[in-house]
Amino acid sequence: MSTLLPLPFALPLLVAALGMVVRNHRRLQRALTAAMLLGLIGVGAGLVAATSGGRAIAIDVGDWPGGLAITFVSDGLSALLVLTVTVSAALALLFAVSRDEDRHPLFHPMVGVLLAGVLGAMLTADLFNLFVMFEVMLIGSYVLLTLRGGRRQVRAGVIYVTVSLLASTTLLVGIALLYGTAGTVAFADLHGIVAEVPAAAVGASLVMAAIAVKASLVPMHSWLPRTYVEAAPGVTALFSGLLTKAGVYVLYRLYSIVFAGDPSYQQLWLTVAGLTMVVGVLGAVGRGDMRGILAYHMVSQVGYLILPLGLWSLAGLTAGIVYLVQYVLVKGALFVAVGTVETLTGTGRLKELGGMVRTRPWLALSFLLPALALAGIPPTSGFVGKYLLIRAAFLDAHWLAGAVAVVVSMFTLLSMIKIWNGAFWGELTDRSRREPLAARFGLRPVPAGAAGDDGPAVQKAPTNARVAGMVTPAMIVSLLVIVLGIGAQPLIELVEPAAAALLDPSTYLEAVRSL
Template identity: 40%
Template sequence: MKALLVSPLLIPLATLVLCLLARRSPRLVGALSLVGSAALTSAGLALVGLAAGGEILAGQAGGWAAPYGITLVIDRLSAVMVAITGIVGLATVLVALARDTDAARGRDFHPLLHGLLVGVCGAFITGDVFNLYVWFEVLLVGSFALIVLGGGRRRLSGTVVYVVLNLVATMMFLLAAGLLYGASGSLNMAELAHLFASGEVPATANAAVGLMLVAFSIKAALFPVFGWLPASYHLAWTPISALFAGLLTKVGVYALIRLVTLLWPDSGIAHEVLLWVACATMLIGVLGAAAQTEVRRILSFHIVSQVGYMILGLALATPLALAGAVFYLIHHIVVKANLFFIGGIAARLTGAERLAAMGGLYAHAPWLAILFAIPALSLAGIPPLSGFWAKFVLVKASLDASAWIAATVALLTGIFTLLSMSKIWNEAFLKPHPGGEGALRRVAGLRPALWAISALAAMTVAIGLLAGPVMDYASAAAEQLAAPQGYIDAVLGTPAR
């Protein structure tokens, strides 16, 4: 059991080391990366199977009792996040293997990818605020190196924006962690939850938590500090931008959900602020997408708008709303990564990312048109795909809570999302290519990428058709979030000091 608890860290770490040792053989590096990401997926699914029964796994590194040791915790939410991380990582490796014609880039990409996955999984399973900071640093180091991979002035300029804003958020997080420890004497999340619930913390501790949530909001690309995301994500190599689109902002969302439900579950002011931030994020993000003319810039702004839905569930904080937020996380990671993969392949076939310079893909590659339509319609919330149920649950939760403005904004965002997806469909797939049919390329070696995007599209359909079991799991995860005593007991074992 303990081996399974640490497997989300050990598997990508071991894969990273093996990839470094095999650097002289690009083909071996790719094979090791593929096996490592498949192993992480298997471990994540095994954890989901355990967590589905209601068991919360908790362990302490080195045998130190909580709250003094390094705590790892896996409940229903963290288990499913690890599983989806493995799935997206596996898809990313397949797409990278299909697209990579640069042996040096592939040699660097795979160890950096697994270093990033170590940080992402660590953030999902840590039970300690300081170690959450450490895992954020690990994933940021990997992301900084990945986003600039391949060089180029345009890519470097986007990287500067990405690095500066994320470093600002990281420094805020570190400052907040120091203030919180000074005020409470602990950074163990379970013990902090006990202290906050009992009212045994000074006002300084609440100020520290507020600052920490601002830092997480920047990392999640919430309004008003979201500009770094659409300025950088579209510039990275396609497998990297897809990985970022699927996972990185969700680490910030996960941290917000975890800390708010543990430390501020009944804070009316915090939830009211989050509600308005969620509405602004949804609306501004989707309007920004409507104004763009490049495929991945459109999709980047949609990351912003869709994050707003997840925060809406956290802001409402009802059992149904929290379940909707968990469902939305599961759905969105798969859909958004897939859209970036497809957008990259479409750009490769047409020779451009600007919609005006694209076209003819429906006739040239009908399989790609079908694979684009599935996640695009899901993102817009068209039934019976996964996005419909995720939006439906959150809109219903908003109406049940009499949050009429939030429900209206969520519905309008869905309509504008459909219009944006229709624009990509019309310009890239339906209209003829400006250069004529001969301008479209035939690219060899895309079979692994097709396997990946087909599998992700099938997952989107499956989540929609099996929405009942998925919603049952999301509701059970929401129950654990809404009643954190089980989390506290699993970590501390005995009543907190």
């Protein structure tokens, strides 16, 4: 089974290269991407089966001696995330294709490059290779962000690439300092080095700070809401399930191995998690556009995802992984739902919308259930994850952290109600009326893509089949959040050994050292 480990990195790159060869044949590009995603889902499922129960597998790529070989390793956490983010990417791409966002010949190749970087980061066992994976992610994400070519997209791209390059430089400096003090950058040789070699703490801290930027932790978060809202809706949905989640995964892995869960850092993690929750949710409450609200919630929810680093207990880590798995899908579904609204009406501004529950009830439902999951309302999967997190915080007597998580959930619900009331409830507005009436005549005098596209255009209204394709990903997730909410026990049982392996990474390390 270890022979599967290079595929999540190699297969998307191969498909990206083939996509460039057939760049003038969009149907063939779509077929290649679909085949890639199906293959990756199969590989992810195989890795989950191979690593269940706390097992780990590893492989060296190439006939290189120890210390130089490119090593891939997977345990329960990385395998589960490989599967989850691939499913999330498949749903986002179904939405993007339904919106015809893949008109540019670079779209499908760059999706492959982005996936290769994200999945490679989740499987690498070497800090320098981790740096390489993040740079691969940067290439794909920057091109996808700016494909539409408008002024605002280019400006957002400049912000994104500038922040990313600064973080990458910091990451490289931290890796160099660790190499200078430890003589290696392999995870297996860095276990607990921060406590054993105090000088290594500087390098390790720089590495963690750089990853914190990529995960959008406060106070290094402002780049995310300024850039994600300018991408095409399908690209935003794709980013939401991939980019910051890769950063969160790396924070878990490095704190488990390099810092060995050093308790002296736990209060820092609790503080950063609380601030990230609060600042993100307040930013969301203050926005008046749907994607802006959701972008700030990406910041806020990352606070929940790193809260387990401050708890560093079996209950806390289990809760964090359960919440992470369902959140990857929920956030993508929300961006799909609001992106569909933007496509149908030409705007994401709440003051111009209203009453769409009457014209598009299935679209309203596809937003409502993931929104309830994001706020942690029963019987959704989000309730299970947040309940487990808050319970773990209170069990460890972290009363303030638990209380902040509860209060932020209430504000999250308020902002979801704000979108619901603004876009779906209330009286029909001119924008909301326009789509179904114009659709009868086959015309739609609104911006060519979603809110944020440059210049008006008159185009054919989306057919019912295309609208169904746009809504289907969110409806699938809506079903999943109820299934995982009511029947969460199998997921918890699958996740618990992965959480235990973070507390005691001996199996992970032994799999690498035995190569």
